[in-house]
Amino acid sequence: MTRxxxxxxxxxxxxxxPAIFFSAAAASLLFVVLTIAFTDFVDTVFGAAxxxxxxxxxxxxxxxxxxxxxxxxxxxxSRYGSVRLGNDDERPEYSTATWFAMLFAAGIGxxxxxxxVAEPISHYANPPMQDxxxxxxxxxxxxxxxxxxxxxxxxxxIFALPGLGFAYFIYKRKLPPRVSSxxxxxxxxxxxxxxxxxxDITAVIGTVFGIAVSIGLGALQLNxxxxxxxxxxxxxxxxxxxxxxVIGIAIVSVTLGLDKGIKRLSNINxxxxxxxxxxxxxxxxxxxxxxxxxxxxxxxxxxxxxxxxWNDTFNDSGWQGTWTVFYWAWTITWxxxxxxxxxxxxxxxxxxxxxxxxxxxxxxFSLVWFSxxxxxxxxxxxxxxxxxxxxxxxxxxxxxxxxxFLESFPWTTFMSAFAVLIIIIFFTTSADSAALVVDMMCNxxxxxxxxxxxxxxxxxxxxxxxxxxxxxxxGGLEALQxxxxxxxxxxxxxxxxMIYSLVRGLRTDLGEPLVPVTKQWKQVRGPRSLIRQERxxxxxxxxxxxxxxxxxxxxxxxxxDGEEPTESHADDSGTGAVTPNGEVPATRDxxxxxxx
Numbered sequence: 001m002t003r004x005x006x007x008x009x010x011x012x013x014x015x016x017x018p019a020i021f022f023s024a025a026a027a028s029l030l031f032v033v034l035t036i037a038f039t040d041f042v043d044t045v046f047g048a049a050x051x052x053x054x055x056x057x058x059x060x061x062x063x064x065x066x067x068x069x070x071x072x073x074x075x076x077x078s079r080y081g082s083v084r085l086g087n088d089d090e091r092p093e094y095s096t097a098t099w100f101a102m103l104f105a106a107g108i109g110x111x112x113x114x115x116x117v118a119e120p121i122s123h124y125a126n127p128p129m130q131d132x133x134x135x136x137x138x139x140x141x142x143x144x145x146x147x148x149x150x151x152x153x154x155x156x157x158i159f160a161l162p163g164l165g166f167a168y169f170i171y172k173r174k175l176p177p178r179v180s181s182x183x184x185x186x187x188x189x190x191x192x193x194x195x196x197x198x199x200d201i202t203a204v205i206g207t208v209f210g211i212a213v214s215i216g217l218g219a220l221q222l223n224x225x226x227x228x229x230x231x232x233x234x235x236x237x238x239x240x241x242x243x244x245x246v247i248g249i250a251i252v253s254v255t256l257g258l259d260k261g262i263k264r265l266s267n268i269n270x271x272x273x274x275x276x277x278x279x280x281x282x283x284x285x286x287x288x289x290x291x292x293x294x295x296x297x298x299x300x301x302x303x304x305x306x307x308x309x310w311n312d313t314f315n316d317s318g319w320q321g322t323w324t325v326f327y328w329a330w331t332i333t334w335x336x337x338x339x340x341x342x343x344x345x346x347x348x349x350x351x352x353x354x355x356x357x358x359x360x361x362x363x364x365f366s367l368v369w370f371s372x373x374x375x376x377x378x379x380x381x382x383x384x385x386x387x388x389x390x391x392x393x394x395x396x397x398x399x400x401x402x403x404x405f406l407e408s409f410p411w412t413t414f415m416s417a418f419a420v421l422i423i424i425i426f427f428t429t430s431a432d433s434a435a436l437v438v439d440m441m442c443n444x445x446x447x448x449x450x451x452x453x454x455x456x457x458x459x460x461x462x463x464x465x466x467x468x469x470x471x472x473x474x475g476g477l478e479a480l481q482x483x484x485x486x487x488x489x490x491x492x493x494x495x496x497x498m499i500y501s502l503v504r505g506l507r508t509d510l511g512e513p514l515v516p517v518t519k520q521w522k523q524v525r526g527p528r529s530l531i532r533q534e535r536x537x538x539x540x541x542x543x544x545x546x547x548x549x550x551x552x553x554x555x556x557x558x559x560x561d562g563e564e565p566t567e568s569h570a571d572d573s574g575t576g577a578v579t580p581n582g583e584v585p586a587t588r589d590x591x592x593x594x595x596x
Contacts, residue, residue, distance in 0.1 A: 005018030005019060005022050006018050008022070009021070009022075013450060013452075014449075014450065014452075014453060015443060015445075015449050015450055015453070016439070016442045016443045016444075016449065016453060017197075017200075017442055017443065017444055019197050019201075020197055020200045020201055020204065020441070020442045020444075021442040021453075023197075023201045024201050024204035024205050024208070024438075024442065025456070025460065027201070027205050028205060028208050028209075028460050028463075028464055029460065029463075031464065031467070032463050032464060032467045035467050035468075036467065043482075046482045046483050046486055047482050049482075049486045050481070050482040050483075050485045050486055053325075053485055053486060053489060054318070054321030054322075054325055054485065055321070057489070058311065058320060058321050058324075058325045059311045060492060061324070061325045061328045061329060061488070061492060062308075062309070062310070062311055062320070062324060062325070062328070063309070064328070064492045064495060064496070065154050065157055065158060065328050066154070066308040066309060067496075068157045068158065068161050068495060068499070069153060069154060069157040069308070071161070071499050072157060072160055072161060072164070072355050072359065073355075075164075075351060075355065075502075075503075075506075076351060076352045076355035076356060077352075079510070079513060080351055080506045080510065081350065081351050081352035081355075082350055082351070082352065083168075083172075083350060083351050083506065083509075083510060084172075084348065084349070084350050084351075085164075085167040085168055085171050085172060085343070085346060085347060085348065085349055085350070085351065085354060086167075086171040086172060086347045086348050087171075087172075090171075090347065090348040091348045092346070092347070092348040092349050093345070093347060093348060094345055096357070098267065099345060099346070099357065100270075100357070100361045100362070101267050101269075101270040102341075102342075102345050103342055103345070103357075103358065103361065103362050110214055110217070110218055110423065110426035110427050110430055111151065111155075111214070111217075112151065112273075112366060112369050112370075113221065113273075113402065113419070113422060113423050113426060114217050114218070114220075114221050114398075114399070114402075114423075115147070115150075115151070116369055116370060116373040116374075116402065117373050117374070117377050117388070117392075117401040117402050117404075117405040118392055118398045118399075118401035118402070119143075119146075119147045119150065119323075119370070119374075120140075120143045120144055120147045120370060120373065120374030120377055120378070121143075121374075121377045121378075121381070121388045121389060121392050121393070121401060122143075122392055122393055122398070123139070123142065123143030123146050123147065124139050124140055124143040124374075124377075124378060124381070124389070125139075125389045125392075125393040126319075126393065127139045127142050127143070128142065128146050128312075128319050128320070128323070129142065129310075129312075129315070130315050130317065135381065135389065140374075140375075140378050141296075141299050143374065144296045144299065144300070144370065144371060144374050144375070145296075145299050145300050145303045145307065146307065146323075147370045147374055148296065148297075148300040148366070148367050148370055148371070149300065149303075149304065149307040149308075149324075150323070150324065150327050151366045151370060152300070152363035152364075152366045152367050153304075153359055153363050154308070154328075155327070155331055155363075155366075156358055156359050156362055156363050157359065158328065158331045158332050158335050159331070159335050159338040159339055159342065159358065160339075160342075160354075160355060160358040160359055161335070161339070161495060161498060161499070162179070162182070162335050162336055162338075162339030162340070162495075162498065163338065163339035163340070163341075163342040163343045163346070163354070163358060164339075164343075164351065164354060164355065164502065165182035165339070165498050165501070165502050166181075166182065166339050166340045166343035166344075167342075167343035167346055167347065167354065168351075168502065168505065168506070169181045169182050169184060169505065170340075170343060171343070171347050172509065173505070173509075175191075176444035176445065177340055177343075177344075177440050177441065177444065177445070178191075178196075178199075178200045178203075178441050178444055179199050179200055179202075179203035179336050179441065179494075180195075180196035180197070180199040180200050182498050182501055182502065183196070183199065183497065183498070183501050184501070184505070185501045185502075185504040185505040185508065186497065186500070186501050186504070199494070200441060200442075202490060202491075202494075203336045203441060204336075204438055204441055204442060205487070206332075206333040206334070206336065206487055206488075206490075206491055207333065207334050207336050207337040207434060207437070207438055207441075208434075208438065208457070208460060208461050208464055209333055209464060209483065209484060209487050210330060210331075210332075210333035210334025210335075210337070210484065210487075211334050211337060211430060211431065211434040211461050211465075212461050212462075212464035212465035212468060213330055213333075213334075213465070213468070213483075213484050214334070214427065214430050215243055215246060215247075215427060215430070215431060215461060215462060215465040216239075216243075216465040216468055216469045217399075218242075218246065218423055218424075218426070218427035219239040219240075219242045219243045219246070219465065219469060220239060220398075220399040220469070221399040221400075221402070221423055222239075222242045222246075222420060222423055222424065223235075223238050223239050223242060223399065224397065224399040224400035224403055225400075225402075225403050225416060225419060225420040225423065226238075226242075226420070227400070228400065228403040228404075228416055229413065229416055229417060229420070234399075236469060236470035237470070239466075239469050239470065240466045240469070240470050243462050243465050243466050243469075244462065244466075246424060246427050246428055246431060246462070247431060247458050247459060247461070247462035249424070249428045250428045250431035250432040250435065250458050251432075251435075251455050251458050251459075253428060253429075253432040254432040254435050254436055254451075254454045254455065254458060255451050255454075255455070268425065269422065269425045269426055269429060272418070272421070272422050272425070273422055273426075275418075276415070276418065276419065276422060277368070277369060277372060279409075279415065280372055280373065280376055280409065281372055283409055283410055284372075284376050284379070284409070285376075285379055288375065288379065289371075289372050289375055289376065292371060292375040293367075293368055293371040293372060293375070296367070296370075296371040296374075296375070297367055297371070300367065321485075322481070325485065326481045326484070326485055328488070328492075329484055329485045329487070329488025329489070330481075330484045330485075330488065332488050332491040332492060332495065333484055333487050333488050333491055334434070335491065336437075336441065337433065337434045337437045337438065340437050340440065340441065341433050341436075341437050342358060346358070373405070376405070377401075377405055380405065380408045384408050385407075385408055387404065388401065388404055388405060391404045392404075402419055403416050403419070406419065431458055431461060431462075432458065434457070434458075434461060435454045435455070435457040435458040435461070436454055438457045438461075439453045439454045439457055468483060517539045518538065518539070519536060519537075519538040519539060521533055
């Protein structure tokens with residue numbers, strides 16, 4: 001039996017780092033086996049750990065993401081913002097439009113389909129702060145503010161932070177595409193040792209579970225859509241079959257590579273998603289939606305400082321743990337995948353361009369999406385047939401929210417099938433992108449590795465998703481929430497260390513800022529002295545200036561009113577030239593010009 005990981009890797013024809021690959025794979029598969037074999041025990045462990053984290057450390061998750069956002073804004077507007085992610089003469093490989101499409105499809109495109117209707121209508125019926133009347137105008141405003149808080153700037157902050165770290169250390173410092181590379185300023189060569197490998201193993205496991213949650217949510221929503229279209233039962237078996245189908249499509253896509261597979265799917269899917277959005281706007285209350293979206297944007301930005309620090313302290317209802325903390329924990333676990341992916345497609349951009357683009361472009365689209373779908377859902381409840389609150393809140397059918405919503409629009413069957421297709425492609429792009437990135441993190445090399453490695457990771461992610469949905473005792477969504485909340489904790493700790501490491505690396509590579517050199521003025525005693533000093537140019541003095549003649553000075557004084565004081569002309573006619581080595585002559589030091 002082969003016990004040496006390196007020997008086993010060679011026998012299997014793998015090109016990877018065995019310690020990372022086999023450790024992460026073993027941990028993921030062990031979870032699958034233990035969950036199936038000891039369902040009740042695993043449920044109890046994750047349930048207890050999740051409850052403790054939500055009660056004790058929920059504030060840490062909330063504060064952490066807000067701190068990450070403030071850091072990104074600072075680094076973008078600081079002097080570091082002009083640093084290019086790559087060689088100084090590199091330029092972006094992808095156009096802005098293609099870049100945005102790939103960002104969106106590989107990021108939270110699938111999330112928008114799942115929560116676009118479900119979240120606003122849930123908060124509309126149950127206001128998060130419990131400070132307004134349910135199903136009122138104020139409740140609608142609060143619902144949209146929270147939905148936008150969850151899926152715009154803060155969500156993309158979680159993706160942007162590791163993305164910036166990856167882009168800088170991979171393309172500027174030429175380090176391997178691994179999470180441990182971001183900590184090189186702290187660990188030095190130890191990123192290649194046990195500490196670095198432990199970080200990478202944790203990152204790979206987190207990515208596998210984070211993507212598995214996304215795939216699980218996709219299976220729930222697809223099952224609901226097929227139930228609406230064809231009456232297919234919503235069962236664990238059907239969801240496992242759907243996961244297998246999505247993973248199969250992802251395997252085909254991942255074998256085609258980034259440019260052919262993921263790029264093509266991303267471009268197709270963004271067009272389809274925009275088409276669905278336009279359909280809702282055109283066939284719905286168009287003017288109401290336009291006005292409401294503008295108002296929702298202002299409401300979100302106005303309430304953002306409060307929401308960014310809100311911890312449900314006084315009500316202590318547990319709401320924030322179920323929603324906000326779950327989102328942040330879930331998002332940060334698969335942030336290494338999205339981060340390294342957007343780093344790869346962002347090579348050649350400056351830090352300012354990267355932060356601005358990654359935060360604002362997808363966040364802007366998300367804001368429009370949630371505003372349009374949320375406002376339309378409210379209109380269905382108030383002026384239409386209703387039923388969404390009962391379906392989503394009363395019956396708990398969150399996966400079916402979108403399809404219940406589409407029943408109030410023309411061409412219901414066709415648009416429901418169209419939405420199912422969008423969901424399939426969104427989850428396929430997430431799965432194939434994740435398989436590519438996980439293999440890259442294990443391999444430590446951006447060069448193409450054997451396809452079977454990427455196929456293996458796609459299968460593992462599907463297996464974990466199927467296990468969480470079908471083999472746990474808890475309900476599907478509840479099981480996903482419990483597991484991911486626990487796994488997300490170490491990633492928040494790494495996030496703070498990531499910030500320190502990134503600043504340290506930037507400061508080392510860019511150096512300390514130059515001390516500004518200014519023109520040194522003498523004490524001004526009158527108009528003649530002032531005009532002479534105004535004529536002396538500021539540094540650098542590339543050429544000598546001729547002394548100011550008395551005739552020139554008299555011309556400048558002609559328009560002055562009053563009696564001209566008598567002034568000294570001594571020490572007033574220096575040229576202020578810079579010497580060939582760039583030093584400023586000492587004759588420009590400040591002093592006092594005495595009167596005669």
